[in-house]
Amino acid sequence: MTEPADLVVVGAGPAGMAAAATALAGGLRVALLDSGTALGGQYWRHPPEHARAAVPTDDLHHGLDRYRALCRALAAHRTAGRLDLRLEHHAWSAVREGDGFAVHAADRREAPRETAVVLRAPRLLVATGAYDRQLPFPGWDLPGVLTAGGMQALLKGGSVAAGSRVALGGTGPFLLPVAAGLAARGVEVVAVCEAAHPRAWLRHPGPLLSNPDKWAEGAGYAATLVRHRVPVRPRTAIVAAEGGERVTSVRIASLAPDGSPRPGTERRVEVDAVGVGWGFAPQLDLLVPLGASLTDSADGNAVVAVDRGQRTTVPGLYAAGETCGVGGAALAVNEGRLAAASVLADARATTVPMNRRLAALRSAVDRQRAFARAMALAHPVPPAWSSWLTDETVVCRCEEVTAGAIRTARADGAPDHRQIKQLTRAGMGWCQGRMCGPAVHCLTTRHRAYEPAERLVATPVTLGALADLDEDPPVSTASPVSAASPVPATSTEPTDSSETDKECP
Amino acid sequence: MNEIVVDGEPLPYTEGQTVAAALVAAGRVAWRTTRVGHRPRGVFCGIGVCFDCLVTVDGARGQRACLVPARPGMTVTTLEGDDD
Ligand SMILES: Cc1cc2nc3c(=O)[nH]c(=O)nc-3n(C[C@H](O)[C@H](O)[C@H](O)COP(=O)(O)OP(=O)(O)OC[C@H]3O[C@@H](n4cnc5c(N)ncnc54)[C@H](O)[C@@H]3O)c2cc1C
Ligand code: FES
Numbered sequence: 001m002t003e004p005a006d007l008v009v010v011g012a013g014p015a016g017m018a019a020a021a022t023a024l025a026g027g028l029r030v031a032l033l034d035s036g037t038a039l040g041g042q043y044w045r046h047p048p049e050h051a052r053a054a055v056p057t058d059d060l061h062h063g064l065d066r067y068r069a070l071c072r073a074l075a076a077h078r079t080a081g082r083l084d085l086r087l088e089h090h091a092w093s094a095v096r097e098g099d100g101f102a103v104h105a106a107d108r109r110e111a112p113r114e115t116a117v118v119l120r121a122p123r124l125l126v127a128t129g130a131y132d133r134q135l136p137f138p139g140w141d142l143p144g145v146l147t148a149g150g151m152q153a154l155l156k157g158g159s160v161a162a163g164s165r166v167a168l169g170g171t172g173p174f175l176l177p178v179a180a181g182l183a184a185r186g187v188e189v190v191a192v193c194e195a196a197h198p199r200a201w202l203r204h205p206g207p208l209l210s211n212p213d214k215w216a217e218g219a220g221y222a223a224t225l226v227r228h229r230v231p232v233r234p235r236t237a238i239v240a241a242e243g244g245e246r247v248t249s250v251r252i253a254s255l256a257p258d259g260s261p262r263p264g265t266e267r268r269v270e271v272d273a274v275g276v277g278w279g280f281a282p283q284l285d286l287l288v289p290l291g292a293s294l295t296d297s298a299d300g301n302a303v304v305a306v307d308r309g310q311r312t313t314v315p316g317l318y319a320a321g322e323t324c325g326v327g328g329a330a331l332a333v334n335e336g337r338l339a340a341a342s343v344l345a346d347a348r349a350t351t352v353p354m355n356r357r358l359a360a361l362r363s364a365v366d367r368q369r370a371f372a373r374a375m376a377l378a379h380p381v382p383p384a385w386s387s388w389l390t391d392e393t394v395v396c397r398c399e400e401v402t403a404g405a406i407r408t409a410r411a412d413g414a415p416d417h418r419q420i421k422q423l424t425r426a427g428m429g430w431c432q433g434r435m436c437g438p439a440v441h442c443l444t445t446r447h448r449a450y451e452p453a454e455r456l457v458a459t460p461v462t463l464g465a466l467a468d469l470d471e472d473p474p475v476s477t478a479s480p481v482s483a484a485s486p487v488p489a490t491s492t493e494p495t496d497s498s499e500t501d502k503e504c505p
Numbered sequence: 506m507n508e509i510v511v512d513g514e515p516l517p518y519t520e521g522q523t524v525a526a527a528l529v530a531a532g533r534v535a536w537r538t539t540r541v542g543h544r545p546r547g548v549f550c551g552i553g554v555c556f557d558c559l560v561t562v563d564g565a566r567g568q569r570a571c572l573v574p575a576r577p578g579m580t581v582t583t584l585e586g587d588d589d
Binding site for chain 1 (some may be wrong): 512519520521522523525526527529530534535539540541542544545546547548549550551552553554555556557559562563564565567571572573574
């Protein structure tokens with residue numbers, strides 16, 4: 001594509017794909033970028049196109065017809081020179097530039113070599129999805145303990161099972177496709193420990209009845225689990241993992257309604273891998289620095305605030321999918337379409353009359369958002385989860401900060417995860433608090449939604465790639481280093497010095 | 506069969522897999538130790554957000570094994586203090 005884009009879309013999951021397809025169909029030129037090697041994001045994660053025959057994963061998917069239709073539409077626009085598709089491009093910063101936006105990305109198609117790329121457009125749509133929300137427990141940092149999503153990513157992206165005897169734990173319907181996928185690959189899933197009780201859903205009959213497709217998908221997983229004799233245990237949790245070089249067993253306990261383990265119910269189960277997830281935390285790294293307002297979501301996360309047309313509070317900036325709150329792929333697709341419809345309307349600077357299709361889209365989004373809300377309320381983080389921590393339990397995996405250190409900092413008056421970070425280094429390491437942030441937040445403040453710390457860069461980028469830029473390097477510490485030789489340390493090697501940390505003045 | 510070279514040893518992989526997927530497929534879930542407690546670490550999030558899976562790829566340190574597609578002859582070094 002030689003002409004500049006009218007719209008940059010970051011994230012090619014269900015939301016970003018649908019948004020790009022709709023915007024292209026409406027006549028816009030689109031640049032679509034994703035860090036992955038294939039279109040599809042988390043829900044439709046696939047191996048790269050050329051390897052689909054070698055790594056068959058179609059049987060693990062749902063809604064492939066829709067995925068393929070979106071792929072075909074995007075391919076046609078690409079051939080026509082209207083779509084600039086950038087896979088293996090990691091966006092590390094998005095900034096306002098004049099009336100539009102500049103998205104800085106590292107092109108990693110020759111990884112580990114990186115080249116800097118800047119994509120500009122008057123409008124930007126962020127559809128960067130979410131990552132697994134984690135709660136620490138003794139032994140959660142043993143090898144073989146993975147996030148539930150990580151297990152799913154290995155399965156869907158590489159047809160690899162992380163173990164042969166697996167326990168899954170946490171909360172939310174997402175545990176079911178992971179269990180079903182593992183079982184379909186011959187893995188013995190010894191237990192799915194669901195902290196919530198299905199009865200909690202009965203408090204939300206409306207969203208239940210109006211989203212039959214969700215139940216159909218759930219019933220499909222349930223049938224697979226019954227066929228493979230996978231036990232799903234409500235109100236139980238994996239409260240500890242044990243092992244040495246690798247996890248060898250878990251401790252499973254029944255939970256009281258507040259989430260504390262019922263005394264005397266704990267039992268040990270031998271496993272060689274564990275998958276855990278407590279819902280998801282939205283990936284807001286590009287949106288927060290642009291100044292987009294956040295809002296609280298029912299699952300305890302702050303999410304980006306959008307209007308009924310997926311517009312954020314920043315003019316020209318749109319968001320769709322799980323950045324607006326976790327709600328599944330079907331909702332992400334509809335929000336992507338809705339966001340693109342707004343982009344089209346705004347780009348033409350005319351009031352587009354609300355047509356029937358748009359009205360139907362909006363009512364679908366409302367219905368699916370109501371379901372997402374019911375899901376969040378039915379699968380909360382159990383209030384007493386911290387009762388299964390010992391003082392020695394590592395909470396921040398990167399800096400190896402223990403629960404005891406965090407409790408001490410809290411007793412010393414630290415009011416939130418930002419202060420805890422200053423006092424203990426929790427959240428200062430490589431992952432920049434993505435893994436420990438929600439937990440540290442829960443350990444300190446329960447009455448507010450979790451807002452991630454503002455991060456200078458969304459993903460590490462080498463000095464070499466920065467030096468590549470054909471303009472003033474956006475990070476003042478960037479030094480001119482040859483891009484040909486990958487630089488060992490990244491410029492963002494997260495914040496060992498507090499000068500690069502916005503939170504430590 | 507394609508191969509990458511991990512710490513001097515050939516490791517087979519299937520085209521399309523990441524370095525992390527190839528390691529896990531070979532039964533390895535840990536390939537690094539932490540700076541403070543020297544705890545073993547490998548793949549955790551699988552999608553590039555946790556940085557537990559760091560390796561050195563073709564001489565470039567601090568690479569997330571779960572994001573880097575395996576390529577024929579790629580050299581991967583584990584075990585060194587990528588956390589430093
Ligand atoms: C690991 C994982 C596995 C999941 N698996 C399932 C599943 O099997 N079934 C299910 O029902 N739900 C699953 N989910 C939930 C899932 O996130 C959604 O339901 C759905 O995929 C949301 O669509 P989305 O388009 O909003 O986001 P996503 O599908 O998450 O897509 C976001 C895309 O943005 C890209 N991206 C993010 N940041 C950047 C950046 N800085 N630069 C470039 N690209 C970027 C990502 O690579 C990704 O492709 C999973 C979630 C996770 C985290
Ligand atoms: S496993 Fe988390 S970054 Fe690779």
